[in-house]
Amino acid sequence: MTGFRPTILAFCCNWCSYAGADLAGVNRLQMPTNVNVVRVMCSASVKPEYVIKALSQGIDGVLVLGCHIGDCHYMTGNHRTAKRIPLTAKVLETVGIDSRRVKLDWVSAAEGDKFQQVITDFVEVVTGLGPNPLREVRF
Amino acid sequence: MTVRIGVFICHCGHNIASTVDVEDVVEYAKGLPGVVYSGHNLYSCSQEGLTAIKESIKDNELDRVVVAACTPRTHEPVFRRACEQAGINKYLFEFVNIREHCSWIHTKEKEEATKKAKKLVAMGVAKAALLEPQEEGESDVVPKAVVIGAGLSGLSAAAALLNQGIETHLVEKEATVGGILRDIAVIGPDDVDAQELIRSLTETVEKSPKAHLHLSSRVTELKGFIGNFELTIEGEGKEETVQAGAVIVATGGVEHRPEGEYGFGELKGVITQLEFEKILGSGGLGARRIVIINCVGSRQPGREYCSRVCCNASLKNAVRVLDANPDAAVTIVHRDIMSCGTAAEELYREASDRGVRFVRYGLDQRPEVSTDGEQLVVEVFDETLDEKIELESDLIVLATPIVSPDDSSDTGKLLKVPRDKHGFFLEAHVKLRPVEFATDGVFVCGSARWPVSARECIWQGQAAAAKASIPISEGKVVIEAITAEVDPEKCAACGNCVLACPYDAIEIIDTESGRAAKVNEAQCKGCGTCVAACHNDAIQQKGFSSRQLGAMIDALIRATTEVAR
């Protein structure tokens, strides 16, 4: 698996995790280059379809990051995220995609260091899993 | 529909360009679908950069603009305005973050960072191609403000708001107002009576019929948005919910207590500057030989910053000692004297002229405090004399920095605002948006954001009040056009979205195409929760539609293959 660099998509909510990612930048916290962030207003707006689409087309891993439970800018939005994303991972597992390729976590606007940690850990996990088996079908 | 997309990659001086090969990204973007122009700017947000973008919009007849630069959280409004000025609807602008999310976090991986920047630009361009012009709505603003912290900054902010006739809640966790100034008699360098200053500000607050002073209280919950915040204030045995259009954070700082350093906490006669202020204020100074050690716990690894107020406080107090007792011997042991500004520099000169002794030390040879049981001695290597000297002293004053209070992380979490590594609050942008947080309607002032002088506390308190009063006096805030919209043709009227919406903004109504969901725009906050709840893809959030996000995913896959070649 030497040289394998996974391509990862991350959905970050505008209010907490995107701001946390910005803070990581401001503090110059270094991390792997594999993760590409898409800004959404709330983690609850991430359709399971996006996760499924990304993975079925060959993206190696998908991260969904939101505010901590209780901190969602839209009150209870992320309560739904907390149910939807793990369920999506489970469904994907049944079609042969390792559920570790989908990760949900919470990063606040003040947690630049946690953002760095989550990114670093996830890249390591996905690198270990190797290329998305569906990559061959698409790429 | 054919689109004409313009892509502008920003160098941000060296911030981006020293890591990302900007010209390479520009060339790559030229080949992306829909792109008719691709160029770069040294500083896109400068007047020059914005003019270049506007001219390019006209010259190239662009109808979509992508800027790859810093973060939309601070700079989106700047570029949206430029688009509007050049005649394009501002919602036809897309921001790509290649600084915070790329160059700054991959400083040592130039090649990979450049590849990543290409992918991010490709994703932005793909989304931009599908953007649509939007119109904005408006919502009412609750004409009230909440100020958290009643030190000099918070009091100044509250007084400024009240003077404008704005109903203001001032929340202070202690039983009295004043903050750090509770313990200070005279404010240097121009000798202002601190207690009189606090008294007169407090009077303004107490006399105003529109003020609500909550002592021994805390804000325990914050919900809502600019114009419509809802806060829970707990304290004095009661709990109250208040509405506000804006919130100002003025939670200040506390003096660092250097336990164990220079005998502090162990030797009698070793005190902090704030304790010294108290003694001077009470007129009870007995000591004759006084040594003030500066930079105790600051400007060193772990706490690198200069607290800015300590040098001036040391100078002020040295002179006050001599005022009270001309026979006193005062030595200031310092690393550098930071006495910026005319008045402070004069104070420095006055102190030297009146015989205050200045001894400079270095970090590698810090002073040492010892005692023979009776007599305190400071031993210090004088850098100027190039020799070790001993200073017998009756009192040793440690000038320590202002640090962020222990509970500021709770405040940060509560208000969802960021702090730096030392715990001080971070504004949206130090230069472009002082005293504002990135979260609209939340502001910061005083030593909560950085140790500042009393004068700066007043400036910043008033500045925060002025900014907070903008939405309040306008009475309306613009609702960003990111609300949800239903396609009745696709809607099955299942009601999933109705249940999902945290704001009860959706109802099922009769439409021309039968029963279908409808979003009440004024109530919709644009979270998109409903979008992900719909099984028919019938509800879309403006600016974040499933087609747009889907196109970004496709673009990432395509770009990954392209840049790997």
Ligand SMILES: Cc1cc2nc3c(=O)[nH]c(=O)nc-3n(C[C@H](O)[C@H](O)[C@H](O)COP(=O)(O)OP(=O)(O)OC[C@H]3O[C@@H](n4cnc5c(N)ncnc54)[C@H](O)[C@@H]3O)c2cc1C
């Ligand atoms: C020893 C010393 C000497 C100084 N001398 C001078 C001088 O000579 N000249 C000069 O210009 N400046 C001087 N300064 C600096 C100046 O005093 C401070 O910068 C200024 O007082 C800070 O005011 P503030 O309102 O920002 O913060 P603070 O004074 O710290 O006030 C913050 C207030 O907020 C309250 N609070 C905190 N958290 C919460 C919460 N979560 N909820 C509710 N309330 C909260 C606190 O209890 C406090 O009352 C000195 C500072 C020190 C330490």
Ligand code: SF4
């Ligand atoms: S976007 Fe959010 S607030 Fe608006 S209707 Fe949908 S769920 Fe409700």
Ligand code: SF4
């Ligand atoms: S969830 Fe979708 S299909 Fe169901 S009512 Fe809402 S918009 Fe219509």
Ligand code: FES
């Ligand atoms: S806004 Fe961050 S998860 Fe909802």
